[in-house]
Structures are given as structure tokens and as C-alpha cells.
Amino acid sequence: MNENHPATRPPDTDDGDTSAAGRTLTVADVLALPVLAAGQPQVVTGVPHLDRPVRWVHITELTDPASFLKGGELVLTTGMPLPDDAADVRRYVDELADVEAAALVIELVRRYHRPPEALVHACHARGLPLITLAKDVNFLEVTQVVHTLILGNQTDAMRRTQRIHEAFTALTLRGAGAEDVVRAASEMSGRTVVLENLAHQALICEPSGSTVEEALTDWERRSRATPPGDPSDVRGAERWLVTPVEYQGERWGRVAMLPARADGPSFGPEHLTVLQRTAMALTVARLIHPTPWERTAHRNALRDLAEQRHHSPEDARARCAALGLPTDDSRFLAILVDQGGAETEALLSRELRTAGIPTLVGELSPGRLGILLALRPSQPWRPVAERLGRAALDLVPLAVVSVGSEVTDLADTARSFREAARVAEATPPGRPLPPDRSFHELSDIGLSRLLYALREDTRIQEYTERQLGRLIDHDTRHGSDLLTTLRHYLDAAGNKTTAARRGGVSRETVYQRLRTIERLLNRDLESGEQRTELHIALTALDVLRAS
Template sequence: MNEHHPAPRPGVPDEQDTGAAGRALTVADVLALPVLAAGQPRVVTGGGCLDRPVRWVHITELTDPASFLKGHELVLTTGMPLPDSAADVRRYVDELADVGAAALVIELVRRYHRPPDALVHACEARGLPLITLAEDVNFLEVTQVVHTLILGNQTDAMRRGQRIHEAFTALTLRGAGAQDVVRAASEMSGRTVVLENLAHQALICEPSGATVEEALTDWERRSRATPPGGHPGPPGAERWLVTPVEYQGERWGRVVMLPARTEGPPFGPEDTVLLERTAMALTVARLIHATPWERTAQQGALRDLAGQRHHSPEDARARCAALGLPTDDSRFLAIVVDLRDGDLRDGDFANDGFGNDGSGDGDVRDGSLRDGGAGGAEAEARLSQELRTAGIPTLIGALSPGRLGILLALRPSQPWRPVAERLARTALDLLPRAVVSVGPEVTDLADTARSFREAARVAEATPPGRPLPPDRSFHELSDVGLRHLLYALRSDTRVQEYAERQVGRLIDHDTRHGSDLLTTLRHYLDAAGNKTATARRGGLSRETVYQRLRAIERLLERDLESGEQRTELHVALLALDLLRGRVT
């Protein structure tokens, strides 16, 4: 015998609170109600089945009550009509079990004072919970209380279902993307929700009560162990709730709801409804937004890596691994392809190089490269194809408008320069004025932000059309000299003020008098202070050069024989050239 007294459930303190919000009332819930607990209920058999839902309560004194049942009823009886023969008792229990009764409750007050052995054996054989009551209980009051709770739950469920319908309808009407849909599902359910593709790669993860690392670690293996299933249900060892995302018979992936980290209520009908609506909203989002989910997912992971926006290095590794990027025993290389034909945006150097200045406005919707146009999209597609052909795991996507980021995961023995050269040539074939820059190689995924940051600084310091190094088609940090640095800083007001302070009076003098002292100063500085070379460059006599240099020293209050002061003036002229658009 499996006898025990049910412990009061913390969620069921009285008849007004079933603790079953969002799920069906169970046998355990009913036994914990004071109106039934007063009868000192004892579970004789089926103690492991007390989570069965109770759809209704049925009082019966018939020998064939099953003909009046539809399933999931809690059957109450005084035991008076129970047959005497063991065969008839088995038939009685078989009929209840066949119709799907939730449990049999028998009062041990009038006819019996202990449950008949035949009844116990029959219930054990069919797995039907058998509960005895040691004290008299008003069955009518039990039905009134339980039915009130059931009807109230049904009403609440209808209201919650309506709220789910309205929320996802609003998301669909405003053209929400997949990220917004998955986030809404997680917030409404209070559970972690994941969107995966057909290759079992986790594209979007919205954790609830857990970290990304906990949700996505070893994702592909766990996902493959969960049968696809055409209908929602928690099959497989992971006990996930799964719904396919598909359109007209074409399946695109699955949306998965993970169980709570700690012991909590199981998935209920409301969770199933919510996940089905999530799948429908994701289908609409896929039809509305042309950008593939994989591309958007890679871009999101890339931007978070470059901007160090992960909660922890462990979360970053789990997320990238779930996208198919090897995170162990790999070396990582960041490549930035600047796709703009014109100058870089003013102020780029003031932010982090990825369109993230802290305002939150740096997002590139749907992975588009706005300033790169169709050429940018084609470059991204071609580079992605190039990497797939080469068998190199990668993340690729827009870091900011007009700037494409690539993260390569290379084997320990694989040289990176041939790969970078191949990608750079592909990009330049499509967009000849693009600037391809490469950051330093790193061995830890957490250090990729540094690699991207240095690559971005190289891109910012390299003007479009700048001649390539003689041995390669990309730029790296060692290529950045003084002119490159000033180019990157040209929009900084401190640089502008410095140039004006150093040579502004000379420019004003030339403007008022029609002279050309600035050109003479430029020739003198380019000649490293050699007056003969200065005269030759300007087509002037030495005496004229001497006169002009004395005038320059007087106007600027400078000693042109001082190497330090000549350097200061030379830097000012370089900055002035860049401010005037002379970038070569």
C-alpha cells in the first residue's frame, strides 16, 4: 500500500485561493482545500498521480458511475454501492480508469472503516488514485467549492488568453521583429524562450531567471535530444515546451520554452497557447522582414562582443557556441570593412567605433548597412559565402551604419594573413574605395572587443582611397602614422583650435595682403629647415626666402630654428590640410 496523508499545499490556503493560477486544478489542490482536508484524507494508492487535473467533481452512489463521466472527474462516494465480489470491484475500478477519472474518494464512516483490499488492489493495478476520508464530509459543499474554483479558473484563463491574443496582435500590427516577439513571450511567461533554426542553432535567447550560459550551454546536443513534434509538448529529457515555426508546410525552426530553473509549476495550457501565438507572430515577422534570422542573430552577437555588452564571458561563449562558432581551442581575429565611399562620420572617434555613443541609437535595423546600400549587402553576402567555402567558422554583420564586422575563429595552427588577404581582395573587388582593417589576433573570446576596437581605430584613421601597403590589401595598426592619427581626430575641436592657434594669424595675413607666406612655411617645413631646398621648391631667391621666413617668425612669434617649434607648426599644417579635405 502507498498510504500517506497529503501535506497542505502552500498555494492553497483556503477555498478562495487555489494556487493554480495559470494551470488546471489538480487532485492535490482539491485535497488541500479545508472543506476536504477536514475529512482527514489519506492517499492509499496513486500518490504519484496527484498532479492529475480535475475538470469536475461527481458524487455517485451507483454501481456503474462511469456511464455519467467524461474524464478528469474527482469521484466522491460513501462506499455504500460498492460491490461485494472482487470481480465486480475490479470492473467498477476498470470503468473509472477507462473513462479517465482523476481519482476516487471514499468515505470510511458508514459502510467501511478501512478500504477493502479488493478495492485497493484494483486501484493499484490501474494506477487510479484512491483517497479515503476518516471523517464525515459534506460532499455537496465540496462540489460547490471546487466547481466555483474551476469556473473561476476557466474565466481567468479566458482573460489571460485574451491578453495574450491582444499583446501578440499588437506586436504583429506594428511590424515587430523576431527579437521583440521572443522577448514578449519570455516576459509574459516568466520563462526562458529560445528561437532556433533547423540546424539547432540558438538564434535568439531571452533568459528569465537564468543566465544565457545556463540556457544555451551544450544547446545543439540538448536540442537534438528533444523530438521535433508537430504539436506543442514537453517531450524528451529536457522537458521543453516546443512549437514549430512554419508557413504553408515549410518549417523554418522551432520556438522553445524552457522549464523554470527551480521546482515550480509544470507547463500549463496557457503556456501552450502563448507559445503557439509566439510561433504565429514569428512567422509573420519572418514574412515581413526579409533579413534572415541567422544574419540578424550573428549581427547581434557580433555587436555585443565588440561593445562588451554581455553579462559575462561565460554568457558570450555560450551564445556564440550556440550559433555554431567554436569557442575552445581557437584563435580569433576581428576584421572591419568600412563600406562608405565618402568620409567617415564626424565624431566617430568620440564613440566606441561601433555606432554606440551611449545613446542606444546605434542599432542597425534588420542587419542593413544603410550607408553601404546594395553594395554593402552584396559585400556581406559575398564575404559570408567566401568564408563558408573556405570552411572558416565566423560571425559577420553590420557593426554600425556602413561598417561591416567579421570575427574569424581560426584553428591554432592556421595562419590568419592569407585569410585576411582573401577577404580584403573580395571586398575591394566589390567596393574599390572600401577600407579593410584588421585587429590583433587574440586567443580568448572575451578579448575580441579589443581586437575590434583596434581594427575600428585603424579604419577611422585611414581615409578612403588611401594607397594600400605594398604587400597586402588591408590595413593594420602598424600602418597608422601621424597623418592617419590627425585624420581620425580631425573633427575634434581641440585639434581644430590647435591648428588655428598655430597658423591662424599667418592665414589671416595672407588673406588681407594677398601674400603666400603659408606656402613658403609649408615648403620650409617639408624641407626640414633647409633654406636652399625651400627656395628651389618655391621658385624663389634665397634672399626672398630669408625675408619671408623673418616675416613668418614675427607674425607667429616663433623661432624657426627650433626643431620642436618647427614640429608643432608642421603638425598644425597637416591638421589644416585634413580639415580642408586634403587627405592624401
């Protein structure tokens, strides 16, 4: 039964200050102090409980010391008052355990030279740490040292608590959003902090000492296994510290602080203070920022996917899955809606929910909505895109709906968004849609739309001017319209008769004008390659003039 462990301090598992100063003092901390270590302490029972906090030290030679204790005391005794009867010894230990004394330290110098078996058995049965001292120790000096540390730590704790309150007050006064609040909570606590809604979707995650994947994998199941409750408390098998976020009886979600590791240290009073102030700051943020948390979460997730800002594909999958988007055995399609605002975003979100299509919807940039569809393997994407496009156009007739290509891996959605963006860039406002279609796609991009997308590139502008500049200058100076004749000729694929008919002039006039054009541009209009170059330049000119 006698465990006889040397009372050396075990490795500290906290991720903060590793000294006794600055945090709650434990039994292990006290045993490691020189003033007590000089007595050669041995842990006889209760090794797993050496992390118990020591709130005070009590020296006693009474047979009923428990009546003077409030819990958390390290009890020091010479052993002189211990009863001889085993039943009385059990009663003595039971009373100490019932008031939750931190540990019992007995000196083996005067009455005993080895701990009584009855005492060892009783302490082992109640899980009370029993420590023996082989050498004489000045108990008064122990109390002075430990009490000084405890009071100093309490003062430090008050200062740190004050800093926590000041930090969250500053966040609230400057109108910080929910992301800023959760990030500050994670930084102050050194723990991962997650804000979730009532549907157990993780809306904001600030990891600390772990990845997003580790924090959010299988989030909904783990969250549902962590029971709700009104007071802030440690709950569930994973020992999350959770507190609700609510206002005037209306609950919006809860914020959870995850332990550093599954076998790591529990939370302290400062963690609780941080979490409670986080909930208060989130309530204020919700009241002053009308945008729903879900919309902000979708927007941030979409931007990170489109711009590939995730640390890893695994982090991206975990984050999107925690928002309710299926990431396994799904196909993904990116859709952009230009000219869409908050009303369009809300409408399309409702439309997709009605259709039962898992999706993320959010603003990627001012006036541009991003949509990511998660489709079943057997589900065709065109009917969904058509329904979405029709809904957008019904609300905003001038909206431009562009679609990327379908991908099978969430990590490839950035490519789908890039393709949808290229389609949007190549689509002038008011561009007619193909028959029976409400969206534009890559296959729609021809020469004119490609040049429209490149219209701001100075190389296109220089090319157009080099090919046609002298002809345009001649028309301007002489009031002629040779540019139109060239257009008719090129549109007719070099057929002069057709060009004359389209221009409403004789063939002889067309011949004469074409010779003038060849002379001005130094071109051979019988050359197919040169006609192609001029046709491209004319198309680019039309695009530049229409921009």
C-alpha cells in the first residue's frame, strides 16, 4: 500500500508559466520548495492528486482538525495527536477528505519513524495525498513561505484579471467584430476558442497549439456530446469550457474553449474570466454588427477557399464540414453573381436551402457573390445552376451569373472560382444569354469576350492602335469611312461583292477603297493571315470603344 514516491516535482504540463509564481500553487509545487524539500518528503499515497491546489497551510496537533478547515489546506502535523485505534484513524482521515483538504503531511521524527498502516490504508481509500517527512522541518517557516507565494499569486491573478477586463472593454469600445473577439480570447487564454451557433456549426475557430483540422474534425458530433448549460462550466467527455452567448433570454449560440491536450491541465479561474468576457463581447458585437454570424462565416470560408489561404487541405475540409458542407463523396461547383448585394445573398441562400443543396454563400468582393455548391455524385449541376441563375435574374435583371467547372476535391475549388471569375471578366454587362440558359460558362468565351476580358491590358491597346491607327486618323481628317468598308470586307471573308452590298456601294468603289486601305496600312488584303490580324484588331477596337 505504501507508494513511497520521492516528492520531486513532476514535469509541468501547463502551456503558460512553468514556475509556481503566477499561477495556482499545487501540492507538488509546495513539496518542491526548499523549505519543505529539506525534510526529504516521500509521497506515500495519492500520487495522482498532487496537482490539487493549495489555498492555505494549516499546522495542527488536534484530533479533529477538520472543524477548522475550509478546503484546499495543506495539513502539517508531527503525528503526536493521531489516535491509536484504526477506526479513529479512519474517522480522522475521512473528516479531512470530506472538507477536501489538499494533503496531509506527517513528520516521522518524534512519535513515528514509519507511517502507521491504518493511516496509510485510510488515506489510500479516500485518495488523500499522504506525505511523510524524514527530517525535522520548521512548520512555521513553511507556512510563511507558502502563504507569501499564495498571496503573491492572488495579487498577480487580480492584476491579470484586470488586464483581461481592460482588453475586452477596449475591444467593445472600438466596435470589434466577432472574429476579433474570438481571436483575442484565444491569444489571452492560450487555448483554442470556437464560436458555434444553435445548430452546432462552428462559425469561428481560432486554434492555439493545434490545427483547424484537429480542432474542428467531426465538430457537430463532438459538440452535441457536450451538453448545454446556463452557467459557464467544463462539460462533456472532452472537458470543454463552455458558456452561452445570449441577450435578454434569446440564445444565439455558445463559445467553447478547448483544453490544451486531452491529458493536459484543467482550466483555471483566468480561463473562466476570459470565456465569460468573450461571451459578453460577442453579445455586444452581435448587437452593433447586424450581419448574421453565419453569413460572415460563409464569406470568410469562401474567400479562404477561393484565394487558397488555408494552411492545408485538411484544415479547409474540417472548417467547411464544421459549417455543414459535406466534404466527402461530393462534387463542387463555384458560381459567381455580379451586381448582387445583401438581398440577393439572402434570396439565393433561401433558394438553395429550399432545394436541399448544401452550399456556402458569401460576398467575395463588393458587388460579387460567391457560391459553392456541394453536389451528390449522381446529381447533375446544370439544373441547380439554372435554378440559381433564374432566381438571381428575377431579383436583379442585370446580374451576371458565371459558372466554373465542376471539381471532385474541395482543394480544387480555387480553380473553379478562377474559371468562374474569367467568365465574369469576359462578360460585358447586358451581354445576351444563350437560349434557355440563365448563366454564362467557359465555353461561351469567344474572341470578342476574350478581348473584353483583356481590354485593360496595354498590349491589346497598342496592338489595336498599331494595326488600325493610321486608317482611323485618315477617316478623321478626311471625313471618310474606310474603317466601315474594311469591316464589311473582313466580315464577308474577303468577298468584295458581299462587302459592296453590305456597304450599299458599287464593287468599283469597294475596289478603290480597299486599295487605299492597303496603301495606308501597308497590308495585303489578299493574305488570309493579315486579314485575320486586322479582324482581331477591329474586334478589339469595338471592345475598347464599348468599355
